[in-house]
Amino acid sequence: MIPVTKTYLPDINQYKDYIDKIYETGWLTNNGDLVRKLELKLKEYLGVKNIVLVSNGTVALNIAYKLLGLENEVITTPFSFVATTSSMVWQGLKPVFVDINKNDYNIDANRIEKKITEYTTGIVPVHVFGNACDVEQIEEIAKKHNLKVIYDASHCFGVKYKSKSILNYGDISTISFHSTKLFHTIEGGALIINNDELYEKAKRMINFGFCANGYIEEIGINAKMNEFQAAMGLCVLSDIDKISSRRKEKYEYYIKKLENIDLISFQELNKSSHINYSYLPIVFKDSETMLTTLKNMNNEDIFPRRYFYPSLNKLNYIHCNEVMPNSEDISERILCLPLYDSLKNMDIDKIVEIIKRSSIYSIRKSRCISMEV
Numbered sequence: 001m002i003p004v005t006k007t008y009l010p011d012i013n014q015y016k017d018y019i020d021k022i023y024e025t026g027w028l029t030n031n032g033d034l035v036r037k038l039e040l041k042l043k044e045y046l047g048v049k050n051i052v053l054v055s056n057g058t059v060a061l062n063i064a065y066k067l068l069g070l071e072n073e074v075i076t077t078p079f080s081f082v083a084t085t086s087s088m089v090w091q092g093l094k095p096v097f098v099d100i101n102k103n104d105y106n107i108d109a110n111r112i113e114k115k116i117t118e119y120t121t122g123i124v125p126v127h128v129f130g131n132a133c134d135v136e137q138i139e140e141i142a143k144k145h146n147l148k149v150i151y152d153a154s155h156c157f158g159v160k161y162k163s164k165s166i167l168n169y170g171d172i173s174t175i176s177f178h179s180t181k182l183f184h185t186i187e188g189g190a191l192i193i194n195n196d197e198l199y200e201k202a203k204r205m206i207n208f209g210f211c212a213n214g215y216i217e218e219i220g221i222n223a224k225m226n227e228f229q230a231a232m233g234l235c236v237l238s239d240i241d242k243i244s245s246r247r248k249e250k251y252e253y254y255i256k257k258l259e260n261i262d263l264i265s266f267q268e269l270n271k272s273s274h275i276n277y278s279y280l281p282i283v284f285k286d287s288e289t290m291l292t293t294l295k296n297m298n299n300e301d302i303f304p305r306r307y308f309y310p311s312l313n314k315l316n317y318i319h320c321n322e323v324m325p326n327s328e329d330i331s332e333r334i335l336c337l338p339l340y341d342s343l344k345n346m347d348i349d350k351i352v353e354i355i356k357r358s359s360i361y362s363i364r365k366s367r368c369i370s371m372e373v
């Protein structure tokens with residue numbers, strides 16, 4: 001079976017050494033040694049000033065909205081994982097969608113201003129598949145209209161923009177360390193916060209509102225990362241360069257083979273940035289070809305994923321009656337192909353063959369239809 005991704009499991013003895021330490025100290029959670037150690041290492045590896053580790057990426061988004069006091073309307077993208085939007089609704093915010101660019105699949109910054117009203121309090125863009133948004137234009141718009149910016153940077157582990165971490169953009173960037181992501185802590189996530197006061201507030205907020213002196217200053221929640229999660233993170237982090245370079249090899253091997261196929265297209269990448277090889281999305285010429293390819297792959301025990309489908313404006317609990325032409329169109333034609341460090345070139349060959357076969361079938365079929373007409 002070839003899944004879309006396989007979680008990287010580090011050497012079990014390395015993990016056991018950390019678990020032994022947890023057993024020795026009896027300290028399982030509440031800002032333990034391993035969480036603090038992971039925080040320091042991540043700050044250095046990612047090149048960020050302040051990082052707060054939390055139990056998952058969805059709670060990181062929820063906390064970011066609370067920290068910045070977002071209310072009423074928030075501008076966001078319809079082309080993302082459901083958590084970007086569902087977390088807003090969970091916090092009583094109204095997501096206001098702005099369609100994506102059809103080439104890079106990120107929010108179209110040129111259309112943001114038209115959607116700003118007196119009720120807008122923030123913008124939540126997503127660097128889709130780790131491909132940087134137009135951060136400069138978004139910053140300019142936010143300044144002009146006095147809006148907060150939170151980047152859902154869940155896909156951006158290690159991504160640099162103009163040779164600095166992309167995570168430094170916006171008032172807050174959030175990231176996910178779920179097992180399906182490039183770097184993981186089983187479940188986990190983080191907030192990257194430039195402002196020091198806001199950073200201190202975040203540390204209280206994830207721990208019921210407790211201050212360092214034990215006094216409860218404000219409302220909080222429990223969003224703490226535990227020591228077992230941090231132990232996994234420390235192990236995965238020590239192998240991250242190896243994981244990344246293997247993924248890059250697989251990615252490049254795929255692209256070389258896929259480039260010759262006319263009927264698929266790729267995400268246009270930001271030239272000031274680079275991706276981290278977490279995802280390999282391809283877009284088919286139409287939905288039917290995508291579905292045929294998917295079925296042909298499933299028949300051979302290969303499971304690419306329809307990331308992201310559906311377009312989030314179509315969620316039944318959103319009650320959005322606006323059409324998002326680009327997002328809806330891409331979401332109907334896109335597949336993320338299997339990509340992980342232990343994927344074999346032989347498997348890639350097989351996947352590419354199926355894509356070729358399915359696409360050729362689809363050309364023949366459309367020719368027949370046009371001849372009938």
Ligand SMILES: *Cc1c(COP(=O)(O)O)cnc(C)c1O
Pocket residue numbers: 056057058059080081083084126152154155176177178187188189
């Ligand atoms: C994975 C993901 C999340 C949610 O993160 P979890 O750690 O699974 O809660 C949010 N947004 C995007 C874009 C994601 O891909």
